[in-house]
Amino acid sequence: MSSVPRTIEWRNSAVVLLDQTLLPTQVATIEITTVSVLVDAIQRLAIRGAPALGVAGALGVVLAMDQCIRESWSPTQLDDAIDAIRNARPTAVNLAWAVDKVRPLVPEGRDVVFAAAQQIAAEDEAANHAMGKLGADWWLNKVGDRPLRLLTHCNTGSLATTAWGTALGVIRELASRGRIEVVFADETRPLLQGARLTAWELDQEGIPYKVLPDGAAAMAIMTGEIDGALIGADRIVANGDSANKIGSLGVALACNAAGIPFMVVAPESTVDRSMKTGKEIHIEFRNDEEVCNFAGVRTTPLDATSYNPAFDVTPARYIAAVVTEKRVYEIANGEDLNTGSAA
């Protein structure tokens, strides 16, 4: 069993979060009993990752209902508090999705909402395990039933989800079968989710790993150090084009040049079949400070500006397979995200 503390859970009338801003040097949890503290925790990224934010949103509604009773709020105050949670991060689809899912249950009482929130968490965890098994089977069939050397980018582990992880869930499943030799974890600039969070999760699990600068991934891949690469996704469109943390595309190009598989792992809720190709995906650009500073130290001239997209889009032609909890889409064999669906 994992010794990693849970990313988010309900304990003694409080939402308890693992504070991800302190990792990897400090492992500390925050007990939250008010809506304003929860919103602040979401905004300063103490909790992050789309599936994890979904659970935070649903449990946040329970928190708001408890605070409403305790502080004798009016119905309008309760509504405003739930809105504040829902809009804490406008780009996190799962946050609004989960709040919208439990909100209609508020009139049925606090225990019904609490059960629905727990259900969202349980379903996310079950989906992660299903993806892990499907993905692990794919690698062992495709590359060989032996310990593998896999590269990943950003953080897709239990810290980004309720538990287990998406791409990192596949790695955990392979490790549980004795089929991981080493994981290469891209540090993932500018926010270092790989160096800070993925390395910490692998360390906790006792899975062998190395951290590398993002620019070193192409060399590791092209010189035969790696059997394949796998990442998560923020949005996967109908043809298989996949948006994920900036730096993913370069990993895919190197895998393609080296002739090794590149896999995308994400829940069905990440699939957006309303978009035909990746050209339709809106890419968020973030501020200069993330690139021009590091740990409070200025790294560029004071008036420097940056090119700082949060995500890039990997075209389907560079993707071997997309894995969800439902099935493996064999993109390299001509399947797309509509394959096997009723749509």
Place this chain on the structure above:
Amino acid sequence: MSSVPRTIEWRNSAVVLLDQTLLPTQVATIEITTVSVLVDAIQRLAIRGAPALGVAGALGVVLAMDQCIRESWSPTQLDDAIDAIRNARPTAVNLAWAVDKVRPLVPEGRDVVFAAAQQIAAEDEAANHAMGKLGADWWLNKVGDRPLRLLTHCNTGSLATTAWGTALGVIRELASRGRIEVVFADETRPLLQGARLTAWELDQEGIPYKVLPDGAAAMAIMTGEIDGALIGADRIVANGDSANKIGSLGVALACNAAGIPFMVVAPESTVDRSMKTGKEIHIEFRNDEEVCNFAGVRTTPLDATSYNPAFDVTPARYIAAVVTEKRVYEIANGEDLNTGSAA
């Protein structure tokens, strides 16, 4: 004219260095009058870049001769001091090369050695300007006579050479002709030579630029933000395979996928025709600390290890052209580094 202070020069009986460890937040020079202080400055990277280290080595011999007179050294003490300079960084070929070039002149007196050192600096600067012109002509012929959007990696400017630069010398030449729209400067992890040094040089010159995480280069290239990329080299072998700062290979792969030119710019002294392909190049791996720490802040778990090659090798098939002070080698048109040579 450039307002950038010189990387290294002789002034008032001293070697005066721009301290590159303090850039970009502080612009300060160090006056050096003893061999031990010079060796320390080289080892802690106050000066770096192969051509710049060559000049430091040659001027270092003058410094040793002056100190020998001042402190009444024995001939053995003088020899040991010159050896200490020559071996301050064993991997910097130009350092030993320049010391070996001026050392036989020591019996002819201090002024002869000084003139030879100045000659090395002058020849390096002249070579840089020649590369700049050849490279600039190539881009305008190949891509179009208009302001260009070019991407570069690491630092190849006046800070790495005596003056002007190699790949950044081509960019300076294009800027002097009004043919630069914007330069994308990869930050170049782990040591951030792009963010710290290239950005500073561009800032000083008033050339428009943006700093980007290395992982964002593929997106910039694949989405049409860039007309082409150009880098320096640490070693170029006979078939055109080129070793350069880690991260260069990923830029080349993305340019190849996007169908835009990737150029290597370096002096003839960087060409090693004794090696047939890049497989023969020995790659230096560096310590974990560079990846796992930044400015005293730990970015990974305490017992993390890293994959930290200092260089990667870009295969000739991804290189459009190699530019030296002598000529442009049209690698994509089937030329190699023996083309046009007597060998």
